Amino acid sequence: MEEAIEAIKRRLSLKEVVGRYVALKPAGRARWKGLCPFHQEKTPSFYVDEEKGLFYCFGCKAGGDLFAFVQRIEGLDFRGALEKLAQEAGVELPRMGPKAGRREVLEILNLAQAYFRENLKAHPEAQAYLKARGLSEESVDRFGLGYAPPKGDGLLAHLVGKGLSPEEGLKAGVLAEREGRFYDRFRHRITFPLRDGLGRIVAFTGRALGEEQPKYLNSPETPFFRKREVLFGLLEAKEALRERERAIVVEGLFDAIALHQLGFGEAVAALGSGLSPEQAHLLLRQGVKTLYLAFDADEAGQRATLASLDLEIARRFMVYAVRLPLKDPGELLQHPQGPSLFQKALEEALPEVEFRFREAAKGLDLTRPEDKRKVLEALASRMRSPEPFDPVAERLKALVTERLGLTRKALEDYLAALAKAQRKKAPLPLPPTPPPEGPRLLLLELDVIALLLALEAKELPEGVRYVTDQLFFAGLDGQEESLLWEFLEGAAKDPRPERLHPLLARKDPGGRLFERLLLGPSRASLQDPGFRVKLDHALARLREAHFQKRLALLKERLKEGEDPSLLREIQELLEAIEAERRLYRKA
Secondary structure (H helix, E strand, O other): OHHHHHHHHHHOOHHHHHHOOOOOEEOOOOEEEEOOOOOOOOOOOEEEEOOOOEEEEOOOOOEEOHHHHHHHHHOOOHHHHHHHHHHHHOOOOOOOHHHHHHHHHHHHHHHHHHHHHHHHHHOHHHHHHHHHOOOOHHHHHHOOOEEEOOOOOHHHHHHHHOOOOHHHHHHHOOEEEEOOEEEEOOOOEEEEEEEOOOOOEEEEEEEEOOOOOOOEEEOOOEOOEOHHHOOEOHHHHHHHHHHHOEEEEEOOHHHHHHHHHOOOOOEEEOOOOOOOHHHHHHHHHOOOOEEEEOOOOOHHHHHHHHHHHOOHHHHHOEEEEOOOOOOOHHHHHHOOOHHHHHHHHHHOOEEHHHHHHHHHHOOOOOOOHHHHHHHHHHHHHHHOOOOOOOHHHHHHHHHHHHHHOOOHHHHHHHHHHHHHHHHHHOOOOOOOOOOOOOHHHHHHHHHHHHHHHOEOHHHHHHHHHHHHHHHHOOOOOOOOOOHHHHHHHHHHHOOOHHHHHHHHHOOOOHHHHHHHHHHOOOOEOOOOHHHHHHHHHHHHHHHHHHHHHHHHHHHHHHHOOOOOOHHHHHHHHHHHHHHHHHHHHOO
């Protein structure tokens, strides 16, 4: 695997990969800069260093290597980015443990897709159904719609003819089994391929053409397909999502295709009643800032909207509830003013606050005190936000006081009394207070890590041992939580930089590390006297900072009247601090 990773890095230029998403301009030897794709900015603060194989934004602190960039820009995990880049570079990846059968399953799903597509061409009834729904041939082809004929063993025979066993078809989810007999899972249904972030088919949904139940049938969930982690149409919507920074989330697969055909290319389908946290994360990774929830106009659709709004991650979006002019977006294809009707619905979409209030007050008489109480009870959990400056909670409170004729103090008193009553019923332990973070200590640790990562890979283990020894003999044994000690322990087990970069990128200060990597030396060697001096000076500053921290604690203890013998330890620390200063200050 490591050889494959290195081969990918040799064959693919970081600058060229990044350049597909960012307009880059020269900024020095082997360096380019441009506007960051991960946040809005007018002045370029995003840099690519081809020699170091790193990108970094001095604005939002996003940074990493080729794989980290593809992960972030495409919304993939490491394995997904690895597979995408391997395919592009023409590098074959070794199979990994329990995922050894993944490729075979994906190949079976591709064979099933080809079978469904051919059957759509051969069955006028299925073509007529799609035409009656208003779908164009271009939309059918773009989304890969197919048809599973009524015959119960057509796909089974097709797969067996390709040399595959029924058990393999069962594992891929396209066959079913009952009492030892295998048969096609999808029969007399329009098929929709469901794709992952790399565009690979991982499952199917089938829509019945007759009276079969259920009307929509999904592939069973497998290790590589979980319904809550897939958004139908995400691959086709990616460009529009990033460009418009908004997403239109619908319930039905036909609805998503219909909106694309009407010109709303940022539409995706949630594959169920409401958005899941995993699906919301997928949209967040595409740079989406605004969500339009356009679920069906019936009661189930409204419940789905509320369920989506109640997600914790939903607070990271501006959310609007779309009031559809017809039952569902798919019906707009049959209407001559479909695009303008839906555009009007978007413009008139209810902000989250208004939608919540209307749903809570539906069917109630707000002149009656008991009905006012019902509204308050329905909205209380959203108004009592754990975030001190939650804009939705504040706007909701303002709307409630206006519509129910309450004073702000009366509302706050009610919410406080409600919270007190709930605490008495279920007391919650207070979370432990985290120790204050020392920003200077952290920056000094990052300097040491950056210097170590500048070493040639073969020298990194020796450098890790050297730094560990230097800190250990100074009495810094890694007992405190420390990013540097975590790095040293990780590097001692696996010193490969390509493994250490992702580890550090996931940490809160990871962005600051990549800043120091970008500003530090490109390549270094422990045999270089100049580099050894830099490393020793960085270690001296770090040890001094630790000694200063310990000194401050001892002085506090002395003030509190503890043993005066602390004076001796304080004096020793002062001498150690002065020794470290002499080391890094000398010319």
